Amino acid sequence: MRTTKTLKTCLCAFLAAFLLLAPSFSMSSVNSPYAQSDENSNLLVPDTLITGIVKEVHLNYENKFFSGTYRLTALIIVQITEIIERPGDFYHGEKPMGVGDFVGVSYNYSGAPECRVSDMVEVHGFWVAPLDMPASRTIRVDDYAVGSYVKTVAEGDESGEEGESDSSTIDTQSEYSSGSISHGPGVNLWYTWINASGTQVVFFTYYSEMYNSPIQTFLGQHYQTVNETEIFIGNTLLLMEAYSDANGNGVPESDLRTGTGEIKYFFVVNSSVGFTPTPVRKDVIENTPHYVWSIKYEWVDGFLLYPQGRLINGVETNLAARVNITHLGFTYEYYVQGNISYIKTGFNVSRIVDFEPNAPDVSLDGLGLSLLYGAVMLTTKPYAVIVNGEPYNSKVAEAPTTSTDRAEVIIGDAKLYEFIFEENYTLYRDSNAETYVSKSAASPIESIPPNAANYLSPYWLVGSLLRILSEDVFPNMSASLPNLNLEYANSSFVYRVCYPTWESWGIEHDPTYVAYLVELTAPPIGPPIETIAAVAVAGLFALTLALVDLRKTRRILKIKPLTMRFR
Amino acid sequence: MTPRITDEERVLSELTGNTLLVYWYLLKKGQGSSGVREVQRALSFSSPSSACYQLEKLRELGLVSKDRSGDYQVSRVLKAGVISAFIFLRGYAFPKHLFYASATSIMILLFLTLFIHALSLVLMVALSPGIVAAIIFWYETLKVWRHKPSRR
Numbered sequence: 103m104r105t106t107k108t109l110k111t112c113l114c115a116f117l118a119a120f121l122l123l124a125p126s127f128s129m130s131s132v133n134s135p136y137a138q139s140d141e142n143s144n145l146l147v148p149d150t151l152i153t154g155i156v157k158e159v160h161l162n163y164e165n166k167f168f169s170g171t172y173r174l175t176a177l178i179i180v181q182i183t184e185i186i187e188r189p190g191d192f193y194h195g196e197k198p199m200g201v202g203d204f205v206g207v208s209y210n211y212s213g214a215p216e217c218r219v220s221d222m223v224e225v226h227g228f229w230v231a232p233l234d235m236p237a238s239r240t241i242r243v244d245d246y247a248v249g250s251y252v253k254t255v256a257e258g259d260e261s262g263e264e265g266e267s268d269s270s271t272i273d274t275q276s277e278y279s280s281g282s283i284s285h286g287p288g289v290n291l292w293y294t295w296i297n298a299s300g301t302q303v304v305f306f307t308y309y310s311e312m313y314n315s316p317i318q319t320f321l322g323q324h325y326q327t328v329n330e331t332e333i334f335i336g337n338t339l340l341l342m343e344a345y346s347d348a349n350g351n352g353v354p355e356s357d358l359r360t361g362t363g364e365i366k367y368f369f370v371v372n373s374s375v376g377f378t379p380t381p382v383r384k385d386v387i388e389n390t391p392h393y394v395w396s397i398k399y400e401w402v403d404g405f406l407l408y409p410q411g412r413l414i415n416g417v418e419t420n421l422a423a424r425v426n427i428t429h430l431g432f433t434y435e436y437y438v439q440g441n442i443s444y445i446k447t448g449f450n451v452s453r454i455v456d457f458e459p460n461a462p463d464v465s466l467d468g469l470g471l472s473l474l475y476g477a478v479m480l481t482t483k484p485y486a487v488i489v490n491g492e493p494y495n496s497k498v499a500e501a502p503t504t505s506t507d508r509a510e511v512i513i514g515d516a517k518l519y520e521f522i523f524e525e526n527y528t529l530y531r532d533s534n535a536e537t538y539v540s541k542s543a544a545s546p547i548e549s550i551p552p553n554a555a556n557y558l559s560p561y562w563l564v565g566s567l568l569r570i571l572s573e574d575v576f577p578n579m580s581a582s583l584p585n586l587n588l589e590y591a592n593s594s595f596v597y598r599v600c601y602p603t604w605e606s607w608g609i610e611h612d613p614t615y616v617a618y619l620v621e622l623t624a625p626p627i628g629p630p631i632e633t634i635a636a637v638a639v640a641g642l643f644a645l646t647l648a649l650v651d652l653r654k655t656r657r658i659l660k661i662k663p664l665t666m667r668f669r
Numbered sequence: 670m671t672p673r674i675t676d677e678e679r680v681l682s683e684l685t686g687n688t689l690l691v692y693w694y695l696l697k698k699g700q701g702s703s704g705v706r707e708v709q710r711a712l713s714f715s716s717p718s719s720a721c722y723q724l725e726k727l728r729e730l731g732l733v734s735k736d737r738s739g740d741y742q743v744s745r746v747l748k749a750g751v752i753s754a755f756i757f758l759r760g761y762a763f764p765k766h767l768f769y770a771s772a773t774s775i776m777i778l779l780f781l782t783l784f785i786h787a788l789s790l791v792l793m794v795a796l797s798p799g800i801v802a803a804i805i806f807w808y809e810t811l812k813v814w815r816h817k818p819s820r821r
Contacts, residue, residue, distance in 0.1 A: 629784050634795045637780055641799030644773045648805035651766065655809050658754055 146228040146247040151187035153255060154180035156221045157204065176215050177240075178207040178252060180225060189229045194239060207252060210244035220258030226251050272304070278393055280381035294382045294395045299438040301325035301617065303445065307379075307397055314373035317399055319432060322478075323445065323617055327518045334480040335511065335519055337615070340596075341550075342369035343472040344406065344604070352541030352602045353503050354472050356409070356549050366469060367406040367422050371430060376400030387437075396433040396448070401426065406464065414461050422464045426456040445615040449473070449599075453530065454606040471604035474550065477521075477595040485513045487595045489544040496547050496596040503543040509597065520616040527601055530608035540611055541600040550596070680730050681749055687712070691723040692732055693818045695743045696757050702740035754813045764813040770806030773799055 158179035182203050185192070192199045199205060207225050209215050217223045228247040231239045243250040272295045273279060283291040289310050296303040302324045309315040322336035344367040345354035356363030382395035406422040414421075433448035454466065479485060486493045488510040511519040523542030528535050601609050629637075684692060690712055695703060703711075709720040724741045727733045734744040746752075755762045777799050784792060 629780075629787070629792070634792060637776075638795035638798065640776065641773075641796060641802060644769070644802035645798040645805075647769065648802040648809070651769070651809060652805055655754060655766075655813060658751055 146242065148226050148228050148247050148250045149187065149189040150192065150229040150241050151185075151224070151226045152180070152182050152205070152241070153184045153186070153222065153224050154182045154205070155258065156217050156219050156223055157181050158219065176209040178209050178215060178217065178223075180205055180207055180223060183222070189231075191231045192229055193231065206240040208240040208242050208244070209252060210242070215252055217252055217254045218258070221254045222256040222258060224251075224253045224255050226253075274302075278382050278384060280379065280395060292377075292379050292397070294434070296382065296393045296436055298391065298393070299443065301438070301443055303393075303436050305395070305434065309377040309379075314375055314403070315377040315399065316373050317371040317402065317430065319397070321434070321445070321447070323443070323615070325443070325617055327513075327516065327618060330482075331513055331516075331518070332482045333485075333511075333518055333617075334478075335615075335617070336478045337475055339473055340476045341474040342371070343367070343474060343598075344369050344466055344469045345472050345600075346468065347470050347602050351505060352470075352539075353505055353543040353598060353600045354470070355503055363409070365409055365472075367408065367464075367466075369404060369406055369425075369471070371399075371402050371404040371427070374399035374402040374430070390437055390439060392435055392437040394433070394435045396431065398429055398431040400429050402428075402430050406466075419460070421460045423460055424456075424458040425454045427454055428452040441618065443617040445617075446612055447615065448610070448612045450610045451608060453608045457606070466604070466606040469604060469606075470600060470602040471609065472598045472600045474545070475597050475599065477597070479511060479595070481513060481518075483513050485511055485518065487511055487544075494544050494595070496545060498546075503545050503549060503598070505541060505543045507542060509544055509595065511595075517618050519618065521597065522614040522616060523597075523599055525612065525614075527609055527611035529601070529603055530610070536603075538601065538603050540613075541602060542613075543598045543600065545596045545598050547596060677747065677749055680732065680747065683726070683730055684732075684747070687714070687719070688723050688726050689818050691720070692727055692743075693752075693762070695727075695733060695741065696746065696752070697760050697762055698743075699757060699760070700742070702736060702738075702742035704738075704740045708741075751813070751816050751818070755817070762817065764810045766806045766810040766813060770803055770810050773803040773806055777803060 156178055158177075182199065182201050182205055184201065185199070188199070194203060194205075207227065208230070225241055225243065227241040227243040227250040229239070230242050243252055271283060272281070272293055274295065274297060276295065277298055278294075278296045280292070280294045283293060289308060292307050292309050294303075294305040304322050304324075305320070307319045318338075320336060320338045322334060324332070324334045326332050343354060343365045345364045346366055347354070348364055349355070354364040356365045376399070378398045378400065380396045380398075382393050385392045385394060404425050404427065406425060407420040408422050409420075411418045411420050429450070429452045431448070431450035433450070435444075435446040435448075437444055451471075457466075459465075487495065489504050489506045494504065494509070507523055509521045509523075510517050523540065525540060526537050527540045528537055530536075599611070599613055601611065691708055694708060694711055705717050705721045705724065708714070708724060709717045712720070714720045714723075724733065724735075728735055728741065732743065732745050732747065733741045735741055754765055756765055756768075757763075777796060780796065781788075
């Protein structure tokens with residue numbers, strides 16, 4: 103029943119999107135030429151060169167993981183102003199493309215396109231025009247079209263254009279707020295903002311009212327700490343993994359040299375039918391403000407993907423199974439005690455339902471669930487990540503995994519930030535709640551299979567929001583923040599939070615992030631009221647004395663010196 | 670009806686010019702006694718007899734006494750007129766307001782130094798009477814100082 107409803111909803115969303123978008127640019131469907139697969143690896147020669155004005159820039163997350171190998175980042179809609187070079191089939195339907203027509207540019211890079219809405223751009227790419235799908239015709243710009251590019255020729259006037267991604271922004275002067283920011287056609291950012299006790303916390307997630315909402319969250323915190331060091335730390339859930347804990351250490355190892363390891367499947371959540379945010383509220387508990395907010399994705403479709411492709415029914419694919427979960431929730435509680443701030447996060451995933459295996463041997467029996475997180479850090483002074491008392495860098499670490507219950511970020515001898523992982527988690531097996539100990543591990547980048555990058559979150563979208571915030575909130579870091587690389591491969595700290603007992607059942611867990619703030623961030627301590635009162639009374643007494651003496655002195659000085667005769 | 674003139678007023682009316690200067694000199698000197706020649710040199714009188722005349726005049730007014738060696742010292746301090754606005758200490762005369770002005774100013778500066786980082790409107794309001802008092806005290810100090818007896 104529920105599956106039928108979901109399918110209907112998906113179908114409606116698909117049709118609505120098609121009707122809305124097809125007249126001007128191609129639709130993001132599974133057969134779409136800009137849903138490029140890795141198998142389509144023949145090098146292409148760019149044959150189209152146009153200039154035009156960018157009308158829309160948006161994500162194509164629909165069917166992003168359909169076959170487990172697609173990799174989409176952006177679709178740019180350009181209104182042609184000049185055609186410099188064109189192939190013979192540069193047609194839309196029966197009509198040749200001309201000046202004033204709209205054309206879709208399939209932009210398939212890991213980084214964000216530099217152009218913005220209303221910019222004048224030059225596009226050089228490969229024209230893809232399948233005869234049977236006129237709506238899918240696009241100019242392909244990616245690594246396979248050698249020498250292809252989208253170059254901004256002139257920046258446009260950003261004001262008054264429709265479809266701007268940053269038409270509204272966060273009121274950074276407010277103590278706390280939640281709201282939505284338009285981020286392109288059909289895509290919005292839901293945010294929570296907290297500016298309290300000298301720290302700023304920002305949370306983003308994507309949602310859509312037009313499509314099923316993508317699953318993408320980002321939590322960042324900015325503050326000043328010892329020696330006037332400014333720090334920004336962000337965390338995001340990159341990927342979930344189902345693993346077989348063969349060695350019993352509770353965390354997954356992956357051996358990329360042999361292509362084997364404990365990770366059996368990537369558990370990729372694609373999109374959700376329902377998205378329910380709960381705006382931030384302020385609860386005062388024992389004189390301490392607690393800021394609480396949450397989001398919940400309902401009826402989430404996803405995939406189990408093999409880490410390496412394999413032949414199934416004569417077709418090489420990564421797809422192991424299609425799955426659904428009834429909900430995926432994240433809760434957050436932020437508060438400051440003394441000069442320490444805490445972010446208690448709550449992770450809540452339902453059991454897997456609607457398990458549709460793509461091969462007969464796909465099973466989650468006996469498997470654990472691992473959440474792969476990436477942390478991005480930006481500090482005004484060099485920092486180090488300490489795991490088990492030793493410096494750790496995910497980019498250079500050689501050990502596959504390092505089990506730990508916490509990790510610290512330090513500058514010099516000062517501890518700035520702490521990840522506290524190992525706590526109990528609750529497993530919901532049918533209606534029974536069972537408690538287990540979670541495990542965690544610092545992980546090297548190389549422990550992530552290379553093709554996992556296809557399923558990881560496109561960080562750059564969050565990066566653009568951080569750049570907006572930087573002007574108001576991160577004045578000392580604003581010079582370097584635009585260069586912040588949010589790609590997972592650039593993260594110096596990748597970690598896994600692991601639930602060794604899972605077997606597709608529901609899980610609840612609450613890891614904590616702790617930030618150590620500088621005492622100066624507290625409001626300056628003024629004199630006690632008694633001192634202020636004493637100063638005021640003493641001043642009044644002195645003033646009275648001065649006024650009395652003033653009269654006395656005047657009387658003295660009005661007399662001719664020492665004669666008692668008035669002048 | 671002519672107002673009744675007290676003894677102090679009569680003395681004050683006689684205490685003018687060089688007579689006042691000699692008395693001022695002896696007041697600054699404090700408990701020590703001074704001879705005629707010392708006064709003549711200190712106040713640059715043209716002759717010892719001028720100094721002697723003034724000292725004798727002060728003695729007749731009952732303000733100084735003469736010891737067996739012929740030296741003079743203050744026997745009565747007048748607490749009237751501009752003299753009352755000064756304090757005599759170790760050979761110097763200080764306006765009384767100088768002490769009030771200094772005390773008030775130190776209090777304000779100390780407070781500002783300690784709580785400059787937490788300066789607020791409330792603190793400024795609390796400090797304002799003291800600041801006004803300090804300004805008045807310094808003004809009075811300057812004014813009294815200018816009226817100090819001196820040779821013109």
